[in-house]
Amino acid sequence: MKRKTMVGLIAVAVIVSVAIFPIHAEIEEVNASENLQNISIKINVTASTWREGEEPYDIYNATKWKLERVGFKVVSKESTVYDAILFINYEEQKGPPYYMQIDHKVYGLEYPFPEVVGYGTIITCSLRLEDREYGLLFNEHITASTPGVVEYRGRSLYDEAISDFKNDVRFKCLGVHIAKRYGEIGDERAVELLIQALKDEYSSSVRWEAAEALDELGYEPKNDTEKAYYLIARKNWDELVKMGEPAVEPLIHALKDEDSGVRREAIKTLVKIGEPAVEPLIQALKDEDSDVRRGAAWALGKIGDERAVEPLTEALEDEYQVVREAAKKALADIQKQKILSFGLILIFAIAGLLAVAYVLRRRK
DSSP, X not given: OHHHHHHHHHHHHHHHHHHHHHHXXXXXXXXXXXXXXXXXXXXXXXXXXXXXXXXXXXXXXXXXXXXXXXXXXXXXXXXXXOSEEEEEXXXXXXXXXXXXXXXXXXXXXXXXXXXXXXXXXXXXXXXXXXXXXXXXXXXXXXXXXXXXXXXXXXXXXXXXXXXXXXXXXXXXXXXXXXXXXXXXXXXXXXXXXXXXXXXXXXXXXHHHHHHHHHHHTTOOOSSHHHHHHHHXXXXXXXXXXXXXXXXXXXXXXXXXXSOHHHHHHHHHHHHHHOGGGHHHHHHHTTOSOHHHHHHHHHHHHHHOOGGGHHHHHHHTXXXXXXXXXXXXXXXXXXXXXXXXXXXXHHHHHHHHHHHHHHHXXXXX
């Protein structure tokens, strides 16, 4: 009887084991998959606005965009599944009187005081991030306002205050600062988020802040592509020249950057790299972004490689005048370099003949 009981227990144990282990493995697989995903954030906004004839600032979507550019996943307002929740308290208040300085000599009128043309705007914004696992991670308070007396520039009072608010680096680089905070507490997902921010094409300050944060976390690029994006963020153009061909594609990507200074330096760097950049630049002449096409044409002209002549000739039919002008100038630059090269060859040839003639005459 005892033997039968023992066999029965073993059988039950085997059945239970077979049933449990697949379930356990499935749970582990789901957890591993979740750990590979980016951090999901839910945004909770409270906002009160004051404005005169202006649309309220869309703080929800502005914040969502800043987080998604870095790589955070922003879940819907109704979602109950998220890693963290970002609380935003945004307020606009009526500011001091806004004066326009009027030159009475021009208007032939005299004003004892500058004319009041409206009232300024004062913006206050608090951002607090609470993670379900780590607790309070981020707590920032940002203010912006229009001055009471300024020279009138044709911009609305509301726009000026909003501009000050958007340009505050703490809000402009909000996604980067939050990712950095995750890195500081040891969350390895933060590094991937910051690496993605290195490729941001709308604002060089975001890339700079991401590079700073990565430095503080002890980051080392894993490959040449990552290194090139990091160096572009750091605006270390000399090191990019030393990298040569591996840096070409990220530099061509930088030709569409919002920052004109970055576009200009990227072109100069591609020219210094020279021959390895020619074929990728020829391909960039067909890019959908006209800034890329224009920059590629300019660089090809300065490099002076004759392989670019036919593609640049085709670019003379581009739909944008700025691209057509760049292609025209590039072709002229290549022709000048060709004439110069031929002239130098001719000069050296003549110099050689004169040297031979001189030696022969001396021997006589």
